[in-house]
Amino acid sequence: MNDLHAATDALRNNRIAQIIGEAQDCVRSLSEKDNSPEIGELETLLGELAGCLSKRGGPEKSASNRGGEVFGEGTLCTIDWWKQEEELRILRTAVEQNPSTIVITDLNGNIRYVNPAFEKITGYSRDEALGQSPAILKSGKQSPSFYKEMWATLAAGKTWNGFFHNKKKNGSFFWELAVIAPLSNEAGRTTGYIAIKQDMTPQKEAELRIKEVNSTLIRMQNLYNQTSALAMIGGWELEISTKKVQLAPIARRVWELQESRDITMEEMLCFCKDAQGKAALRSAIERTVLTCGSFDLEMEIVTAKSNSRWVRVVGTGELHDGICSSIYGAVQDITNQKNLQTKLENALSEERRQSRYIKDLTHSLPVAIFQKDLEGNVLNCNIALEELTGYTREEILSTPIEQRYGKEAAKAMNEEDHLLFEGKHPILRNERTVIHKSGKEVPVIVSKSLLHNENEAVIGIAGAIIDITEIKALENEFREATAEAERANRAKSNFLATMSHEIRTPLNAVIGMASLLEQTNIDDNQREYTHTIVSASETLLELISDILDYSKIESHKLELHCESFIFEDLFMEPINMFSQQAATKGIELSHYIDPSVPYVLSGDRVRIKQILLNLLSNAIKFTPSGEVTLSVEVKSKKDGQYELEFCVRDSGIGIPQEAQEILFLPFSQADSSITRHYGGTGLGLAICNQLVRLMGGNISVRSKVGFGSEFSFNVLLAEGELPKSGTTKRNSLNGIRMLVIDDMPINRQLLAAFGQKWGMRVAEADGVDSALALLDSGETFDCIIFDYLMPKMDGVELAAKFREAPSTASAKRILLSSINETSLQLPEGLFYAALTKPLRPSRLFDLLQSAFAETQTSTSAAVMDSIDFTSLRILVAEDNLNNRTVIRLLLKQIGCSSVMVENGALAVDALEKENFDIVILDVQMPVMDGISAMRLLCEKYAGAAQRPYFIALTANAFIEDEQFCLQAGFDRYMAKPVTLTQLREAIKQAKQPKTS
Secondary structure (H helix, E strand, O other): OHHHHHHHHHHHHHHHHHHHHHHHHHHHHHHHHOOOHHHHHHHHHHHHHHHHHHHOOHHHHHHHHOOOOHHHHHHHHHHHHHHHHHHHHHHHHHHHHOOOEEEEEEOOOOEEEEOHHHHHHHOOOHHHHOOOOHHHHEOOOOOHHHHHHHHHHHHOOOOEEEEEEEEOOOOOEEEEEEEEEEEEOOOOOEEEEEEEEEEOHHHHHHHHHHHHHHHHHHHHHHHHHHHHHHHOEEEEEEEOOOOEEEEOHHHHHHHOOOOOOOEEHHHHHHOEOOHHHHHHHHHHHHHHHHHOOEEEEEEEEEOOOOOEEEEEEEEEEEEEOOEEEEEEEEEEEOHHHHHHHHHHHHHHHHHHHHHHHHHHHHHHOOOEEEEEOOOOOEEEEOHHHHHHHOOOHHHHHHOOHHHHHOHHHHHHHHHHHHHHHOOOOOEEEEEEEEEOOOOOEEEEEEEEEEEEOOOOOEEEEEEEEEEOHHHHHHHHHHHHHHHHHHHHHHHHHHHHHHHHHHHHHHHHHHHHHHHHHHOOOOOHHHHHHHHHHHHHHHHHHHHHHHHHHHHHHHOOOOOOOOEEEEHHHHHHHHHHHHHHHHHHHOEEEEEEEOOOOOOEEEEOHHHHHHHHHHHHHHHHHOOOOEEEEEEEEEEEEEOOEEEEEEEEEEOOOOOOHHHHOOOOOOOOOOOHHHHHHHOOOOOHHHHHHHHHHHOOOOEEEEEEOOOEEEEEEEEEEEEOOOOOOOOOOOOOOOOOEEEEEOOOHHHHHHHHHHHHHOOOEEEEEOOHHHHHHHHHHOOOOOEEEEEOOOOOOOHHHHHHHHHHOOOOOOOEEEEEEOOOHHHOOOOOOOOOEEEEOOOOHHHHHHHHHHHHHOOOOOOHHHHHHOOOHHHOEEEEEOOOHHHHHHHHHHHHHHOOEEEEEOOHHHHHHHHHHOOOOEEEEEOOOOOOOHHHHHHHHHHHOOOOOOOOEEEEEEOOOOHHHHHHHHHHOOOEEEEOOOOHHHHHHHHHHHHOOOOO
């Protein structure tokens, strides 16, 4: 048992000695970098504690003492224990009260102990720190390699010391000098680490400030050296007793001395260029020696290399024991400054000369010029102002403006001056009347602007007055000439409008009667004669329309009308109009619409349609066979504006290069013989050119004889809004797999583009071979579109093969043909639908939606075709007997009953007596015209649940006439001559249900 106690005491004493030794090593390392009293005190306490432990005699002594008696042995153990506890208490007190931070961690770096100094310095309480890693103090300003090197040292069992840049709990940064040592157990294994750290923030900050100051001093020294070199300023010092002059390197450069040696005062004086400069420098040195003052001289020198220079030499005496023992100073090369000064003096002399020249020129100018100060007083003027006003220069400068021009004029001038002073206008120009001294009124233009001095401060107003008496006279002459031209232009327009009316009125009867005659039982010769009458009349009508349009454009009276419209309707209208004509000539008429074109646009749809009709008509006219394509693409989009480029391509006869240059000029054609072969006035393209320019675009042509032509034009259109009654089509085609089979690339491109726009997955086949290859591959499709006419095999035969294949048997098959579907003999059940080219994308969209929704709705055409024309009562007011006869016969052929009256007054009376479904009023009639009658009828039917459908009938063909009629209250407008088709469409339109 005694041996066990002895061994236990020995182990404990060795452990305590080891811990005290490690603490002493840490404090000793810390004291090498910081010799503060607190560190010394801690080192002393640890030494005393180690001494106390050694006095106990170590483990061997304890073991020998245990050989005594039991009583004595117990007493000694008690005394040893008490001493040990006392020493540990002293050590704990020293650690707890020490101002240095002491941290003990386990082997994993978790904090096991911190002293109060840690809490005070870091702001973390002991409870917050225990169990945490010292990394909670990391500032992030030290690199990972710094901490890696520290842990490598500790892992090797060595003591590490260095500076930490840490962060307190409140976020502020501080520096710590730290000594960290491993802690070992009795077996020598490391169990943790002890760190003793001292706040070194003040010392570190002072050190950083010293570095900054040193860096600043170095920069200032470098700046001084660079500045001296740049300014060529060098120091010199004259020792009075030896008369030796020491020169700095730059001073030697000024005198161009190569040797690094001192010179004498006499040598320094010898550099002066002349005796006068030498005497001045010698006198300045002697005076400085006597008074110990200073001097500053500029002189011209000749350097050691015989170069002439200007220098500035300054010097100051230095006192020693009451006498001037030396003079130190500097010399600067000022040659460049002197040269600049000379140039400046010359420039000032030239400026004074120019000033005199400008002054003389100003006084001799024929334009009146004046200058006023900030109070409005005239300070200066030229001779022209004297001549303009009749006042002398003295009178102008001394007489207030009120006395010369009156209070009202003076008030207006002062208000203008204030606008200038407020900076609202850089220059003011106004037209007014100046009162000559004789009382004569002189029309003038007055221009004013602010006058500034060299510091850009406003010092007054400068102005000029121009006599415009002659200009006014010319303006009056021009105004009268313009009025006369406008009267002539109005007379021409009125004449053309009257001629249009007078020509269209009999043409209406000619075309109407000839059209009716064509539908009677006549022989072939008679039918040919009748057709010739109709054709010639329509040509004459077209000529009249072109002349009217061109006249309107030429007189700048044509105005564009902006309205929202569905783009597809506008685009397809010309295609539909010419589809039959193209098919008759065997021309493939195709089209392409860029899918990014908005559904609704805003612009002058009528004029755009007019351009398209003209270009498409020419393309078909000059293409004997082949193809004609109409396309539109979006070229750019900005701020809701779309730039659309329309293009009409044909494979026709082409246009020679020399003819293309005059193609858009009025009354011009590519070849005079074309008129004989094809007809035409040569005004169509000139009108298109003017219309495109009015819409802010350009039109161009590319063509080669024998290879066709390409006409392109661009217009800027805004995105429009659907009318309130419009509805947005539901898109239910997402994911539908569609195959397009067509040997025409543009047809495939159009169908594919719109299919993708509707969310469909589209595949293309450029002919029979590629379509059969897709069929053999086993690909499935929900919908297949077949072109009717293709090489090798037509669409009907190909569709039959696709119906037989299991992978495509259930697909919806649609046939596209240039032949009307009613004329085709199609096998029953082979096609879901057959569509006629040119194809409207909206029609295909509706068809696909119906196909995949398994529902179909009746079309508006079916509604219109169901109209019972025999039940309609129509009232017609027309003063011309022939026209009444034509309209009555046309209505009879349609199946409508009609009542004819001769003027608007009779039409109003007839509506008082009985009801009519449709009322057709001629605009120009005696007694009461159609417009006046319409206004009365609008009052009659105001607030009524139902009213007749009113149609305006006029021979005036301008779009302004249509707008005028619609604004007067008409529902529709018809231009003479009226055709059977036109009348039938108007009646169909009248019977369609109205929407709000």
